[in-house]
Amino acid sequence: MRVENKSSAFKLASAVFNLLNPVPFGLFVAVMIFDFIYASTAEVLWVKSAAWLVSLGLIFAIVPRLINLGFVWFGKNRAAAAVKLDFWLNLIAVVTALLNAFVHSRDSYAAIPDALWLSVATVVLMAIGRVVLAWQNISFKEFGHE
Amino acid sequence: MNKNKHGLLSVLGMAVVSSLVLSACDNGAKVDIAKQIGANPQMPGAQNFLMPPMQVPGGVGWKDGQAPKVVSGLSIEKIASKLLHPRQLLALPNGDILVVESNGPGQEAVTTPKQLIAGVVKGRSGKGGKGGNRITLLRKKEGAAGEWEKYVFLENLHSPFGVQLIGDNLYVANTGNIMKYHYNTGDTRISDPGTELADLPDTVNHHWTKAMVASADGKKLYVGSGSNSNIAENSMAVEYRRAAVLEVDVESGASRIYASGLRNPTGLQFEPKSGKLWAIVNERDEIGADLVPDYMTSVQEHGFYGWPYSYYGQNVDTRIKQQRPDLVAKAIKPDFALGSHVAALGLWFYNGNNLPEKYRGGAFVSEHGSWDRTPLSGYQVVYVPFENGKPTGAAVEPIVTGFHSADEKDLYGAPVGLTQDAAGALLIADDVGNVIWRVSAAKQ
Numbered sequence: 001m002r003v004e005n006k007s008s009a010f011k012l013a014s015a016v017f018n019l020l021n022p023v024p025f026g027l028f029v030a031v032m033i034f035d036f037i038y039a040s041t042a043e044v045l046w047v048k049s050a051a052w053l054v055s056l057g058l059i060f061a062i063v064p065r066l067i068n069l070g071f072v073w074f075g076k077n078r079a080a081a082a083v084k085l086d087f088w089l090n091l092i093a094v095v096t097a098l099l100n101a102f103v104h105s106r107d108s109y110a111a112i113p114d115a116l117w118l119s120v121a122t123v124v125l126m127a128i129g130r131v132v133l134a135w136q137n138i139s140f141k142e143f144g145h146e
Numbered sequence: 147m148n149k150n151k152h153g154l155l156s157v158l159g160m161a162v163v164s165s166l167v168l169s170a171c172d173n174g175a176k177v178d179i180a181k182q183i184g185a186n187p188q189m190p191g192a193q194n195f196l197m198p199p200m201q202v203p204g205g206v207g208w209k210d211g212q213a214p215k216v217v218s219g220l221s222i223e224k225i226a227s228k229l230l231h232p233r234q235l236l237a238l239p240n241g242d243i244l245v246v247e248s249n250g251p252g253q254e255a256v257t258t259p260k261q262l263i264a265g266v267v268k269g270r271s272g273k274g275g276k277g278g279n280r281i282t283l284l285r286k287k288e289g290a291a292g293e294w295e296k297y298v299f300l301e302n303l304h305s306p307f308g309v310q311l312i313g314d315n316l317y318v319a320n321t322g323n324i325m326k327y328h329y330n331t332g333d334t335r336i337s338d339p340g341t342e343l344a345d346l347p348d349t350v351n352h353h354w355t356k357a358m359v360a361s362a363d364g365k366k367l368y369v370g371s372g373s374n375s376n377i378a379e380n381s382m383a384v385e386y387r388r389a390a391v392l393e394v395d396v397e398s399g400a401s402r403i404y405a406s407g408l409r410n411p412t413g414l415q416f417e418p419k420s421g422k423l424w425a426i427v428n429e430r431d432e433i434g435a436d437l438v439p440d441y442m443t444s445v446q447e448h449g450f451y452g453w454p455y456s457y458y459g460q461n462v463d464t465r466i467k468q469q470r471p472d473l474v475a476k477a478i479k480p481d482f483a484l485g486s487h488v489a490a491l492g493l494w495f496y497n498g499n500n501l502p503e504k505y506r507g508g509a510f511v512s513e514h515g516s517w518d519r520t521p522l523s524g525y526q527v528v529y530v531p532f533e534n535g536k537p538t539g540a541a542v543e544p545i546v547t548g549f550h551s552a553d554e555k556d557l558y559g560a561p562v563g564l565t566q567d568a569a570g571a572l573l574i575a576d577d578v579g580n581v582i583w584r585v586s587a588a589k590q
Contacts, residue, residue, distance in 0.1 A: 042467035044381045048257050055259045102196035105260040107379040107432055108454075108465040110194050 013067050021064040025126050027057035028097060032119040039112045047111055051104035054119070058097055065094060082136040089129035096121045173199035174520045175435035179485045182439045184540025187483035189458065192433040199435045201520045203550045203557035205272020208579045212558065215548035219502050219588055222546065225286075225294045225573070226582040230278030232575040233355070234492075234563035235582070236309045240331050241568035243284040244299060244309055245575060245582060249277030250354040251305040251321055257380070267517065271557055272578040279303045281318070283334050284582065286567075297334040300327065305351075308358025308414075310367065312396060319356035319369055322348030324394060344399040347387045350374040355491075359414040359423070360396070367394040368404060368423055368445075370411035377430050377465050378454040389453045391425060391445055407451035407477060413493030413511070413564075417444070420535030426490045426511065427480065429457060431518040433465075440490050442511065442530070442537070443480035452477035482537040487516035488524030492563045495532075498570025500587050508532040510545065510572060512561035525549040527561050527574060527585075546574065546585060 031053045038046035072079045072087045079087075100118035103111050173195060181188040216222045226232075226245065234246040256262060268274045283299040300318070308319035316329040316336070327340040346356055346369060353372025360367050373389040374380050391411050393404040404423075413426030423445045429438035430453070438457045455470045456462050459479035462469065484490050492512035496505055508531040513524030526549065528542035549559045559579030566572055571586035 044379060051258050051260070099196065101259075105197075105258070106194055106465075107375070107377045109467040110432075110465040114194075 013070070017064050017067045020060055021068075024057040024061040024064075024097075025123075025130070027053045027060065028093075028119065028122045028126065031057065031100070032123050035112075035115045035119045039116055042109060044108070047104065047115070050115070050119075051101070054097055054101045054104055058094070058101060061094055061097070065090065080136065082132050086129035086133050089125045089132075093122045093125035093129075096125065173197070173435060175199075175486070175523075177436040177486075179523055180541065182436065182483055182485045183542055184537075185482060186540070187439045187458070187485075189439070189461065190434060190436050192437055192464070195432065198432040199518055199520050200267065201522060201554070202267050202271045202517045203522065203554055204270050205275075205578050206556045206558060207272070208558045208581060213548075214546045214559065214561075214576075214583060216546050216585055217543070220545065220585055221588040222583055222585050223291075224581055225584045226282075226284050226296060227293065227580065229282060229580045229582070230280070231275045231577045232282075232563070232580060232582060233277070233577050234307055234309060234357075235565040235573050235575050236311065237565045237567055237573075238311060238331075241286065242332075242334075243294070243565070243567060243573060243582070245282045245284060246306050246309055246318075246563070247278030247280055247282060248303070248306050249275060249577075251351055254350050254352050271517070273514075273560065275577070275580070277305065279305065281306065281309065285334070299334065300336045305354050307355040307412075308369065310358055310360040312360050312364040317343065317358065317360070317367060317396075319346065319358040319367075321351055321354045321356060322346055324356075324358070324367065324369070324399075342399075343396070344394045344401050346392070347371050350380060350384050352380065353388075353410045355410075355412055357412040357414045357425075359416060362416065362421065365396055367396055368392070368414050369394055369401075370408075370414050370425060372410035372412070372428075373453060375454075376432060377463060382454075382468075385454075391423070404447055405445045405449040405451065407449075407453045407455075407473070408445070409453040411445075412491045413442070414445075415493045415495055415509075417509075417532070417535050418495050418497055419507075419532070420444075422535060424493060424495075424509075426484075426493045427451070428489055428491075429486075430454070430463065431487070433463070434486075435519045436486050439483035439486045440488050441480040441483045442490065442493060442509070443478075443482065446478065449478050450476055451480060458483075482530065484511060484513070484528075484542065485523055487519040488513040489515055490524070492527075492561065492575075494564035494566065494572070496566060496572065498566045500570030501572065501585075502587060504531075505529055505545070509537075510564050511542070512564050512574060514560050514562055514577075515549065515557075522550065522554050525557075525560060527564070527572075546583070549576075549578075 031050045034046045034050035103114045230247040231249045232245045236244040281300040283297040284294040305321035310317045316327045318325045323345045324343040325340040326343045352374045357370035369392045374384040390406040391404045394401040408427045410428040411425040456474040491514045494510045512527045515525035516523045526544045527546035550557045559576040563575035574583040
């Protein structure tokens with residue numbers, strides 16, 4: 001069943017993807033936690049930290065999302081439905097994270113409550129994508145899977 | 147493959163839609179700024195933005211022979227150029243003019259991604275230019291036209307702003323202290339290291355200027371200490387003795403909070419008829435192109451003027467989590483609004499007799515100009531008529547304009563400090579053009 005793509009370009013892209021792809025998810029989880037702490041304490045440390053985390057998460061997301069875009073839509077073989085779903089969930093998550101970065105540029109408590117639901121939405125969308133892939137037992141290497 | 151292409155189209159479609167969503171928010175001003183001038187400015191509801199309205203012209207400076215425009219009956223000339231960010235002016239009794247050349251100390255830490263972007267935007271306008279950290283003395287050349295003689299008067303200051311002469315002592319308000327120097331009439335240089343009279347709030351220095359005016363009896367100095375944030379986003383812990391006018395005893399250097407809740411009080415002056423202390427105050431940003439109008443107000447002892455909890459009396463700012471209804475209830479409504487985001491910085495009660503009759507007895511106000519508004523506001527010097535110690539009417543007259551190009555792209559200059567010279571002409575410090583302008587009655 002498994003069709004391994006052995007080209008060195010594919011291996012490099014795969015390695016870069018696997019290195020960078022987890023970073024935004026972890027950062028966005030931290031954003032969500034920090035936003036809830038800020039909402040209850042109003043201690044500016046938390047919202048300022050969250051502002052950096054959401055911006056960094058977006059920057060770290062650029063390369064793995066482009067690699068993913070390339071393999072899902074321009075790969076030699078058709079991508080599985082679950083892989084496409086994961087692509088869309090991640091894309092929407094990037095949009096909510098981007099909106100969240102702008103919301104975090106507001107001063108003082110003006111970021112709340114918008115920041116809360118945006119950070120939850122970002123995390124939930126990315127989490128569903130991961131669960132869907134895991135359910136289908138698809139790892140990145142199998143994107144070329146018939 | 148067709149299916150893949152279809153998918154790609156929807157990707158592009160989503161990208162276009164999301165960028166439209168971001169840019170479609172119309173953030174421009176909707177209230178006529180003329181309705182935001184006077185005792186009862188029109189104010190819409192507060193908004194929160196994804197991107198605050200932001201428009202900054204690019205600083206280009208003045209070309210040779212180019213000058214701001216003045217209303218008919220007045221003429222304008224350049225009396226000094228090539229200065230290092232001139233901010234404040236003081237006329238000495240012998241007719242010499244002191245020019246404080248200064249800019250922020252640049253010590254505010256970058257604690258949010260937004261500050262990185264804001265720094266770049268401000269740099270574009272020329273308002274971030276390096277300050278000289280010095281005072282230059284200008285002296286009129288006897289019988290000669292053109293630029294005045296220039297002397298480096300006092301050097302190695304630390305972001306100075308306010309300067310006052312009481313008797314033969316010169317007081318300079320650096321961002322972190324008030325220094326006292328001995329001055330002899332006619333001096334063109336002070337080499338005396340000076341002594342520290344009092345320290346001033348010196349952490350963060352988000353608003354770094356310390357405007358200063360001496361009481362008529364020479365016993366007190368009043369110092370404007372601006373807030374360390376737009377709206378307390380750096381926590382109230384760094385707002386101690388901030389957003390306040392401090393009163394400093396000239397004899398002992400002891401100081402106290404004279405009035406508070408004044409976000410960024412600059413342009414401190416005494417109104418000559420009433421003898422009352424007045425201040426120009428720059429109000430908060432990022433809740434709309436039409437909020438909150440900057441203002442001028444008489445400053446009452448122990449008065450609280452709202453910041454950060456409310457503005458114009460009881461308009462509560464919801465961006466503050468720990469609300470203080472007790473303070474909001476006693477917040478004083480300022481006397482006279484000058485329009486949103488005009489960034490008024492200089493105030494001068496004109497008491498000379500060179501300018502035409504209609505400009506006597508009132509106040510000139512310099513508006514350094516907006517960044518948080520589309521279209522631009524400010525970038526002019528206006529006249530506010532006064533009667534019996536109070537501003538009259540609900541309009542100001544722009545006297546000096548033309549600081550930016552008509553298309554709002556290029557910035558030639560921006561007015562800051564004001565004073566009048568021995569002949570009664572109005573002097574204007576321009577910290578983008580690095581020029582001192584002199585406005586006098588046009589020769590008949």
